[in-house]
Amino acid sequence: MITHVDITPLVFDSHLFSLDVKTLEIPTDFPISGIIDAIQETDFDLLYIFSKRPIETELLQYEQLINLSYSDEKVVFSGSVENLISTNSTISVISNIVESADLLVLESLALQSGEFSRFHLDQKLPNKAFNTLYSTWLSKSLSKEYADDYYIAYDGKAVGLLTSSIRAGDAQIGLLAVDKHSRGKGIGRHLLSRFATEMENRGIEKVIIPTQRANINACGFYQSLGLSESEHKFIYHCWKNNG
Numbered sequence: 001m002i003t004h005v006d007i008t009p010l011v012f013d014s015h016l017f018s019l020d021v022k023t024l025e026i027p028t029d030f031p032i033s034g035i036i037d038a039i040q041e042t043d044f045d046l047l048y049i050f051s052k053r054p055i056e057t058e059l060l061q062y063e064q065l066i067n068l069s070y071s072d073e074k075v076v077f078s079g080s081v082e083n084l085i086s087t088n089s090t091i092s093v094i095s096n097i098v099e100s101a102d103l104l105v106l107e108s109l110a111l112q113s114g115e116f117s118r119f120h121l122d123q124k125l126p127n128k129a130f131n132t133l134y135s136t137w138l139s140k141s142l143s144k145e146y147a148d149d150y151y152i153a154y155d156g157k158a159v160g161l162l163t164s165s166i167r168a169g170d171a172q173i174g175l176l177a178v179d180k181h182s183r184g185k186g187i188g189r190h191l192l193s194r195f196a197t198e199m200e201n202r203g204i205e206k207v208i209i210p211t212q213r214a215n216i217n218a219c220g221f222y223q224s225l226g227l228s229e230s231e232h233k234f235i236y237h238c239w240k241n242n243g
Contacts, residue, residue: 005030007042017129019045026051039066039238049236057236067239070122073213076231081171081207083226084196091187092154093194098142102158105179109161110138113177116215122237137175147174151195153187160187162195170206171199188221 005024013021022044026035035055039047049055057068098106111134114120119130141147141163153160159182163174173195178187196207209227211218223229 005035005038007038007044007047010048013046016133017046017125021046021048023048024050026053026055028052039240044240047238047240049238051234051236052232054234055236067241068236069124069239070118070237072118072121072235074210074233074235075213075219075229076208076210077219077222077227078170078206078208078230079225079227081196081199081204084192084207085200086189086193089186089190089193091160091185091190093151093160093191094154095151095194095198096149098150098152102152105158106142106152106161107135107138109158109177109179110134110175112180113161113175116212116218118212118235118237124237124239134175141174149195149198151191153178153191155182155185155187160191162191164195164199166204167208169204170208171195171204172208173210176209189225192225 005027007022007024010021010023013019020043022042024035024038024047026049035049057071111131114130114134117130117134119125119133120127137146141150146165147163148165149163151160151162151164152158160178162176165172165174176188176191178191199207207227208230209222211222213219213232
């Protein structure tokens, strides 16, 4: 039985939020009492806790030492890229080419992709930091540092964005958004189809798409495409009152 857990510093997040941010991945068979002990013994401002099983939130709000600001459930859908390929659409999708005139619109799409992000919904985190996080994600995806490919959908202007990476032979979606004023037109489906066609041409067979359980529309959409839930993880944001 595991008797020790590691609480790891997160340099990027600490710099972004100007806080001492750490992360804790709870082993499946580790007792919750041991988690509380580890939290008490560690200095931090904000701690991300990841667990494959739900934790009673009351246990994480230990006396007046720890405050829980947000809880979330990450869900991962996966399946064959073939499931995503659909018939042609009048929507134009361009891959790996971006015009400078589109950058502001793309930044807006990147922020919209984080509508259900824990970094957006945790009200104790500054909204400015969320904007910086997703703007950075976008810029580093367009420069191919965070992504291998990106796809932009146009309907008179840029209305959709998808970024993807190849990880261990599988295609993984990063940012995915359709402008809120252009939804319901099949743009998301066509973006995924264009992406999937490219992956199939490269011999990639499996796609992985993470989202949040609270994003009911996205979960239903991915299931309608024939993808199935392959993983889930509970996430908690805990703050320590350091005096």
